[in-house]
Amino acid sequence: MPVTLMNPEGMMKPDVYRKVAVATGSRQVHIAGQVAYDADGQLVARGDLAGQVAQAYRNVAIALAAAGATFNDVVRLTIYVVDWKHERMPDFLAGIEQVSKELNIVPAPASLIGVSVLFEPGVLVEIEATAVVD
Template structure:
């Protein structure tokens, strides 16, 4: 396994993501920002952050699989969320938990960045991923 994830002593402990990813692989996979579009290019879960997080996460999984990777190979996730405020955390996490029930998600190091707008009205979240493969 080319990726080791950990939360070292002295840093906040969390089950949602890991603070550190150590990778030894040689093949990098960079997934462009994924949003809540279905295969037909239609926005899923308009106005529903949890639903859009879940669909965007599923799309990341599809992109990873196309590269021969899984969430276990991910060393970095970046989430961009429109009009982010801490009060949205339960809804945000509900979307992740929804996908976690469907497939195995490894809690890689992640950043959540609040933005005022994404590229299209109605899109609430965008997820980028980086994975390492041997």
Template sequence: MPVTLLNPDGIMKPDVYRQVAIATGTRQVHIAGQVAYDAEGQLVARGDLAGQVAQAYRNVAIALAAAGATFDDVVRLTFYVVDWKRESMPDFLAGIEQVARELRISPAPASLIGVSVLYEPGVLVEIEATAVVG
């Protein structure tokens, strides 16, 4: 396996992601920001952060598969969330937990960045991914 994920002693150990990814592969895969559109270009789960997080994650999985990668190869996720506030965390985590069960994925190192707006009204979250494949 080209990626080892860990939470080292001495820093916070979150449940939904790991603090460190060690990659030993040779091919990098960079997934552009994925949002909650379905294959027909329709926005899924309008106004529902959990639903949009889940759909954006599904889209990342599709993009990874097209590149011959899986979430086991992911070394970094970046989430951009519109109007982020700490009170949004339960909905955000619900979306992650839903798709983690559905896709059977492990949590990769991640950053969450609050933004005032994404490129289109109604889009609440965008996810970028970087993977390293052997």
């Protein structure tokens, strides 16, 4: 396995991700921002942050698999959420929980960035991923 995830001593230990990823593989996989579209291009879970987070993660998993990778290979996630407020954290985490066992999500280092709007009305979340594989 080319990726080791850790939380260094002396830093807060978050529940949902690791702060450091060390990768020793030689092939990088960069996944463009994935949103809550299904295979037919229809927006899934309109108005539902948890549902859109889950679908966006599913789409990241599909893209990773196409490149021969899984969430075990992810070294970095960047997550953009429209109109982010800390009060939305339970819905955000509920979306991750919906798919965590289904996708075997490993909590890689992640940045959650609040934005005022994404590229299309109704899209609430976009997730980018970087993975390293042998």
